[in-house]
Amino acid sequence: MKVVILCGGQGTRLREETEYRPKPLVEVGGRPILWHIMKSYAHYGFSEFVLCLGYRGNMIKEYFLNYEAMNNDFTIRLGQKSHLDFSGAHKEQNFCVTLADTGQDTMTGGRIKRIEKYVDGDTFLVAYGDGVADVDISQLVAFHKSHGRLATVTTVRPNSRFGILEIANDGAVLEFSEKPQLDGWASAGFLVFERKVFGYIEADDCILEGAPLERLAAEGQLMAYRHEGFFFAMDTYREYLYLNELWQSGKAPWRVWG
Numbered sequence: 001m002k003v004v005i006l007c008g009g010q011g012t013r014l015r016e017e018t019e020y021r022p023k024p025l026v027e028v029g030g031r032p033i034l035w036h037i038m039k040s041y042a043h044y045g046f047s048e049f050v051l052c053l054g055y056r057g058n059m060i061k062e063y064f065l066n067y068e069a070m071n072n073d074f075t076i077r078l079g080q081k082s083h084l085d086f087s088g089a090h091k092e093q094n095f096c097v098t099l100a101d102t103g104q105d106t107m108t109g110g111r112i113k114r115i116e117k118y119v120d121g122d123t124f125l126v127a128y129g130d131g132v133a134d135v136d137i138s139q140l141v142a143f144h145k146s147h148g149r150l151a152t153v154t155t156v157r158p159n160s161r162f163g164i165l166e167i168a169n170d171g172a173v174l175e176f177s178e179k180p181q182l183d184g185w186a187s188a189g190f191l192v193f194e195r196k197v198f199g200y201i202e203a204d205d206c207i208l209e210g211a212p213l214e215r216l217a218a219e220g221q222l223m224a225y226r227h228e229g230f231f232f233a234m235d236t237y238r239e240y241l242y243l244n245e246l247w248q249s250g251k252a253p254w255r256v257w258g
Contacts, residue, residue, distance in 0.1 A: 001046055001121055005126075006108055007054070008106065013236050022055050040257070046137060107204065110201070126191040130233055143225050150216060150222070151213070188227060197212070
């Protein structure tokens with residue numbers, strides 16, 4: 001089952017890190033956040049990836065082209081009989097990665113439409129290249145297969161961006177909650193699609209989170225997988241710092257692999 005990862009956005013809110021590289025290559029704990037996402041999926045046995053490239057996509061191609069050399073010791077013989085021997089073995093031996101240029105300005109839906117030819121099964125997974133979570137992918141896929149609909153989206157309870165106050169009529173603050181968890185549910189990505197979802201995407205300027213998902217919901221073809229665990233999207237420099245602090249402290253909830 002292929003894992004399609006959206007890697008084409010410009011990450012303008014994280015300009016401190018993305019001015020010279022794409023957001024999926026912004027590092028958490030010395031590794032691109034894209035690597036963390038892929039490791040999470042591979043932990044559950046999903047190690048065939050299709051990366052939808054856009055902004056500075058050549059840098060992501062270079063990262064994987066140089067992966068063996070940068071993650072192994074090696075011996076190189078120079079000259080006309082040049083030869084390269086790698087020593088040891090990194091833990092990503094079974095990764096199969098397709099890197100597809102889906103356009104500089106293509107929207108999320110259009111990017112998925114453009115990689116249809118690389119998806120060879122009836123069911124495929126979709127993730128954003130900037131969010132990490134401790135979602136049990138095996139349970140997510142099992143839930144998707146159990147309901148028989150065309151699409152599943154993972155949902156989480158978001159936290160408020162602001163402190164919430166309960167105020168009496170005279171202005172007295174009865175209760176103050178610093179960024180409490182809200183009652184509703186929000187999309188965290190980590191989607192599962194049947195192949196027929198490609199038919200809901202009409203053009204390059206189609207935003208996945210717009211007409212396709214709205215239509216799937218209206219037709220009763222979209223189900224929500226409720227995730228009560230950790231999820232965090234890296235949109236700002238402050239969030240980048242927070243993820244790195246979690247990793248460095250040894251308390252990164254998304255590190256489900258050994």
